Amino acid sequence: MTRIQSLLALCALPLAIYTGQALAEDMAQALQPQQTENGGSFITGGVGDEEMAQLKSTRADYNLHVLFTGKSGEFQSGVKVQIANTKGDVVLDTTTTGPYLYAKLPAGKYKINATLDDRTQSRSVQLAGRSGGDTHIVF
Template sequence: MKNFTNAPRQRALQLAAALVLAWPLTGLALDQGEQNGVAYATGGVGQDESSILRSMAKDYNLRVLAAGKSGEYVADVKVGIYDSQGKPALSLVTQGPYLLARLPPGRYRVDAEYGQARQSRQVQVPSSGGAEVSFYF
């Protein structure tokens, strides 16, 4: 009698389990990275992404929200964050209405551009806790 192992079947089951676990994250437009030593995450399109980003917010000390004047969330907002000397800390296009950043404590200028509209906000990022900035276009 031949000795058949279950190795191929086990590998197939492991692959299936990995796919099932990853399935909820497929199609998400979350963008995470680091620029100039500043960690960031952006996204929030749809209920799943919004929930994920809201749960991640505690790990970042600057939270930026972009929405239309009537309250609908917007994406593809050009955001630039500059330190008190005007040096760029972060520059990107959002993948959704939320942008989270982990910055050194200090004073920053946050510029946002959506379509033809441009806005700026000054924000103080504290050494503990966080700061929030909202833009309505």
């Protein structure tokens, strides 16, 4: 290795460390649980293997699990999601940052409206305490 290559490698090391730390902080921030309108919580994400593994490790904390894909199975993000209770009150209103949305909601029946590129899909789910909904929405 030439002296210039060694010097460049030495200069690149702090940048690589900083970039890795910044990426880890961004990912941790993206996967922070958010509050729903009724005091429940939700999390969205799952872009990349590491984020997906981190998200899936929290699965047991949520009683609603929604996966968004295209018809060919490709993951979808940027899905506008509204979840309403039987009274029609919107209890969750967000846009996904990845193909997964996990929510912790009180037991009951809910309607999920998911919109991507002006196409809307609707699903009804019944949640019973800690168990309930595994839903796959295909666009």
